[in-house]
Amino acid sequence: MSHVFFAPTGAWVGxxxxxxxxxxxxLFYLYEARDGTGMPWALVSTTDFVHFHDHGVVLPSGGEDAPDFNAYTGSVLIDGDTAHLFYTGHHPRRFGPDGRPEQVVLHAVGDQELITWRKQPGFVVRPPAGYETADWRDPFVFRTGPDQAWRMLVSARHKVGPDRRRGVIAQLTSSDLETWEPAEPFWDPGRYLALECPDVFRLGDWWYLIYSEFSESFTTRYRMARDPDGPWQVPESDTIDGRAYYAAKTVGDGDRRFFCGWIATREGDADDGAYQWAGTMSILEARQRPDGTLAFGLPPELTATFANEVPTVLAEPRRLAAPDGLAVAVDDVDLPTTVRVTARFAWPEPITECGLLLRTDDEGETGYRLRLEPRRNRVVLDRWPRTRTGDEQWQLSGDVPYAIELERPCPLPPGEHTIELIMEDTVLVAVIDDAVVLSARIYDHRTGRLGVFAGEGTVDVSAVTVTTRPSVP
Structure with missing residues (x-):
C-alpha cells in the first residue's frame, strides 16, 4: 500500500x-538525509496527489568546494523551450562580510522534461547594498503578464534596524532571466525576523502573497490585494495551518490552487520533542470565498481513496448532554493505523467543548483529543497524559491547556459543524468545516480507539464514519 503523505525512503521532505x-x-523538494553531506533537490510528480512517481535526486549538492554545498529553496519556470531553475546556494564554511555563512542565488537550465539540469557557474546573484549576506534565499521568479518584466523575490534582511524585525521580501527585475537589477522591496512589513519561501499568484480578481514566518510563530501566512504591488490586506485569519506545517508554496492548474508544504518531525519521535526541520509532504487545497479570503482542506482526490468503511458503534446518531460536566462515548475496537474519520457535531446554544477522541482507551482517558472550543472560537489538539516533571500531582502539566502551538482560530457559532481527518502512522491532518486545517505529529499513542465527547453543553453527534484505504498502485 502506498503512503498517503509522501516521504522518501530513509530521508525527509524539506x-x-x-x-x-x-x-x-x-513537486521538487529539498532532500533531507540528515547526514551532513549537503542538500540536493529531489523530485516526485503526480496528476492527482495520490499516485506519485519518484524521479530521485535531480539537482545534486555541489560538493565540499562549491557554493551550493546546500542547494536550498528556489523556483522553476519555462520560458520558450528552456526550463529555468533558480535556487539558493549555501556553504556552511563560506562566510560573507557579516561573518556568517553566505547565501547566494544560483541558476540551472534544462529542457522541458524537467529531469536533467545544467548548473550555470557564471551566474551568481548576491545581495545588493543594504542587505545581509547571510540571509539571501528562496528566489521566486515570476511575471504578472507575458509582456511584463521578470521579477525575482528573495527572502532577505536589512543590515540595520531591530534585529527581529529586519525581514523583508527583496525584489530584482530582469528582461532576459540573466541580468538582474535591484528594485524596491516587494514587501517590507518591519515585523519579522525573516519571510521565507515567498510565493505570489492570482486567483480571480485577487492577488495573493504567501510567506513563511521565521520568527516566533514558524507558520505559513498569506496576504491579499487587488494589485500585485499591493497594498496587501490582512485576512481575518491569515495562517494556512499550525506550527507543524511549514514552508508551503503553491501551484495551480488554472481553476484550483494547491499548497505544498511539510509536516515537521519531532526529536526523539516524541510528542514533546523539539520540532525538526523537514518531515512529510502534505498537500492542501485552497478554496476562494466570495470576499477573496481562502478556506483550506484536503484534495478530494485524496480523501476519495478512503473507500472501505469500517463498522463503528458511533455511527448511530446520539446526543451528548453534560450541562456541567463531560459526556463521552467510545468505540469498541481500535482504529486502523491509516484511517479517515468524519463526524458532524451540532449544538443549539454555546457550549464549552466537543470533538473527537483519537487513539484513546476504552474509557476515553488517554490518547489525543481534537477539541472544538466554541466559546473561544478555536480548535486545539490536546493529549493525555501530559508531560510529567515528577510524581506529585502538581508536577503533571495540567496548566498546559493543549499541545503547545497546536491551536487554530476557527469560527464555531451555534449550528452544525464537521470534522474530517486523516491519520497515517505519526501524521494527523484535521479539517474543520472544510475551511480550517490543523496538522500535527502524533508519536506517543500509536494505537487506540475512536471516541466522541462534549463538555458543559448539549451536542448532537451524527454521520460518524471510519474508512480505510485500499492498496493504491
Missing part, C-alpha cells in the same frame, strides 16, 4: 517547489 507542466504537478 521545502517543496511545485510546478505545473504538461498536465502533471512536478
Amino acid at each position: 521545502d517543496v517547489i511545485p510546478f505545473r507542466h504538461r498536465g502533471r504537478f512536478w
Whole structure:
C-alpha cells in the first residue's frame, strides 16, 4: 500500500517547489538525509496527489568546494523551450562580510522534461547594498503578464534596524532571466525576523502573497490585494495551518490552487520533542470565498481513496448532554493505523467543548483529543497524559491547556459543524468545516480507539464514519 503523505525512503521532505507542466504537478523538494553531506533537490510528480512517481535526486549538492554545498529553496519556470531553475546556494564554511555563512542565488537550465539540469557557474546573484549576506534565499521568479518584466523575490534582511524585525521580501527585475537589477522591496512589513519561501499568484480578481514566518510563530501566512504591488490586506485569519506545517508554496492548474508544504518531525519521535526541520509532504487545497479570503482542506482526490468503511458503534446518531460536566462515548475496537474519520457535531446554544477522541482507551482517558472550543472560537489538539516533571500531582502539566502551538482560530457559532481527518502512522491532518486545517505529529499513542465527547453543553453527534484505504498502485 502506498503512503498517503509522501516521504522518501530513509530521508525527509524539506521545502517543496511545485510546478505545473504538461498536465502533471512536478513537486521538487529539498532532500533531507540528515547526514551532513549537503542538500540536493529531489523530485516526485503526480496528476492527482495520490499516485506519485519518484524521479530521485535531480539537482545534486555541489560538493565540499562549491557554493551550493546546500542547494536550498528556489523556483522553476519555462520560458520558450528552456526550463529555468533558480535556487539558493549555501556553504556552511563560506562566510560573507557579516561573518556568517553566505547565501547566494544560483541558476540551472534544462529542457522541458524537467529531469536533467545544467548548473550555470557564471551566474551568481548576491545581495545588493543594504542587505545581509547571510540571509539571501528562496528566489521566486515570476511575471504578472507575458509582456511584463521578470521579477525575482528573495527572502532577505536589512543590515540595520531591530534585529527581529529586519525581514523583508527583496525584489530584482530582469528582461532576459540573466541580468538582474535591484528594485524596491516587494514587501517590507518591519515585523519579522525573516519571510521565507515567498510565493505570489492570482486567483480571480485577487492577488495573493504567501510567506513563511521565521520568527516566533514558524507558520505559513498569506496576504491579499487587488494589485500585485499591493497594498496587501490582512485576512481575518491569515495562517494556512499550525506550527507543524511549514514552508508551503503553491501551484495551480488554472481553476484550483494547491499548497505544498511539510509536516515537521519531532526529536526523539516524541510528542514533546523539539520540532525538526523537514518531515512529510502534505498537500492542501485552497478554496476562494466570495470576499477573496481562502478556506483550506484536503484534495478530494485524496480523501476519495478512503473507500472501505469500517463498522463503528458511533455511527448511530446520539446526543451528548453534560450541562456541567463531560459526556463521552467510545468505540469498541481500535482504529486502523491509516484511517479517515468524519463526524458532524451540532449544538443549539454555546457550549464549552466537543470533538473527537483519537487513539484513546476504552474509557476515553488517554490518547489525543481534537477539541472544538466554541466559546473561544478555536480548535486545539490536546493529549493525555501530559508531560510529567515528577510524581506529585502538581508536577503533571495540567496548566498546559493543549499541545503547545497546536491551536487554530476557527469560527464555531451555534449550528452544525464537521470534522474530517486523516491519520497515517505519526501524521494527523484535521479539517474543520472544510475551511480550517490543523496538522500535527502524533508519536506517543500509536494505537487506540475512536471516541466522541462534549463538555458543559448539549451536542448532537451524527454521520460518524471510519474508512480505510485500499492498496493504491
